[in-house]
Amino acid sequence: MRLITIFIMVALVASCGGGKRRAPQPTGQVTRFSSGPISQACMASDRKARNPQLCGCIQTVANMSLSPSDQRRATKFFADPHQAQVVRQSDSSINEAFWRRYVEFADRAESGCQGY
Known part of the structure; x- marks a missing residue:
């Protein structure tokens, strides 16, 4: 499908182990485009879409959702999706907090970037 499938895949991995996730908040379609580490990792990925x-x-x-540090950390998921699973399953409070922010970001990206 679309490149957003990486985020869907990460969300599916997240759902395997239980835990509570907040429902995505409607954000509408994003009409402004930016460049940065996530965009660069996205374009460098092997995703067809x-x-x-x-x-x-x-x-x-x-x-809008992640600090620059979180963005740099999240870029690793494009090259190695297994790293998302490692972070998700970690017992570290730092990783747990990052994972919550990342899932919220992924939900927003999925709902706001449909159609591109």
Whole structure:
């Protein structure tokens, strides 16, 4: 499907182990596109559906949802999705807090970047 499937895949991995997730909040479609580490990782990925508009949209959502440090950390998931599973399953409170922010970001990107 679309490049957002990486986020869906991460969300599916997250649902395997239980835990509570907040429902995605409606954000509407993002119409401003940005460049940055998430956009660059998105474009460098091997996903067929990647394109500058989609990757720019995902970056815009990342700018609204994640700190620069979180964005750099999240770029690793594009190259190695297994790293998302490692972070999700970690007992570290730092990883747990990051994972909550990341899932919220992924939900927003999924709902706000459909159609690109």
